[in-house]
Amino acid sequence: QVQLVESGGGLVKPGGSLRLSCAASGFTFSDYYMTWIRQAPGKGLEWVSYSTGTGFTKFYADSVKGRFTISRDNAKNSLYLQMNSLRAEDTAIYYCARRQDGNNWAFDVWGQGTMVTVSS
Amino acid sequence: EIVLTQSPGTLSLSPGERATLSCRASQSVSSSYLVWYQQRPGQAPRLLIYGASSRATGIPDRFSGSGSGTDFTLTISRLEPEDFAVYYCQQYSTSPALTFGGGTKVEIK
Numbered sequence: 684q685v686q687l688v689e690s691g692g693g694l695v696k697p698g699g700s701l702r703l704s705c706a707a708s709g710f711t712f713s714d715y716y717m718t719w720i721r722q723a724p725g726k727g728l729e730w731v732s733y734s735t736g737t738g739f740t741k742f743y744a745d746s747v748k749g750r751f752t753i754s755r756d757n758a759k760n761s762l763y764l765q766m767n768s769l770r771a772e773d774t775a776i777y778y779c780a781r782r783q784d785g786n787n788w789a790f791d792v793w794g795q796g797t798m799v800t801v802s803s
Numbered sequence: 804e805i806v807l808t809q810s811p812g813t814l815s816l817s818p819g820e821r822a823t824l825s826c827r828a829s830q831s832v833s834s835s836y837l838v839w840y841q842q843r844p845g846q847a848p849r850l851l852i853y854g855a856s857s858r859a860t861g862i863p864d865r866f867s868g869s870g871s872g873t874d875f876t877l878t879i880s881r882l883e884p885e886d887f888a889v890y891y892c893q894q895y896s897t898s899p900a901l902t903f904g905g906g907t908k909v910e911i912k
Contacts, residue, residue: 718901720848728840728848728891730901742900778847788895789838789853791860796847 685709685792687779692797699769699801705762705779705794713737713757716782718790719764721775721799731777732764747773769801805830805896807904815912822879824907826892831872836895839868839877842906843888851890852877879909887911 718733776796783791840848852868
């Protein structure tokens with residue numbers, strides 16, 4: 684079935700780095716835009732970054748621009764988020780999600796999330 | 804940046820009652836790009852409505868979306884026990900691509 688599974692979260696010190704992964708299955712991964720969305724503990728949703736299906740075009744929220752890099756390996760059906768210069772305010776559950784067919788910017792498949800904690 | 808303001812912050816209702824949730828944008832939003840999600844405790848968000856009024860696959864018809872311009876509404880006609888959750892609206896525009904509202908919690912009265 685259609686599924687997204689994130690991994691790579693954990694505890695990291697301020698200024699450190701972490702790489703998140705999202706493994707996709709059950710659909711033709713390269714056909715879909717993919718995104719990372721995060722949720723700080725007890726807070727709402729915040730969009731982080733998205734990538735087109737080819738990976739050639741990427742966009743970032745201002746809060747992570749220059750520090751985070753989204754990438755994908757379509758041969759491995761995987762999406763990644765390289766996070767550098769991490770700050771306490773980056774502490775959140777990170778979800779990967781698939782943009783559904785059609786240009787409506789709705790995300791129809793979500794992973795279960797991976798927790799990132801930035802603390803000394 | 805388009806800011807989405809959801810109201811009320813918390814809605815206290817009983818099962819069987821009607822819920823009306825508001826999402827107001829600081830600038831006009833294309834209806835094509837207005838989306839609603841439901842998030843139950845400990846779960847990832849679930850797509851409910853896209854294009855302001857189209858139900859996603861498998862979503863019961865007690866959920867409906869409406870609105871245009873800067874004012875959008877999610878209505879749950881008769882609350883079921885599983886509908887008590889947090890609801891988020893989301894919009895897409897060219898810059899910065901995507902924003903979410905702060906959420907409305909629908910709780911059991």
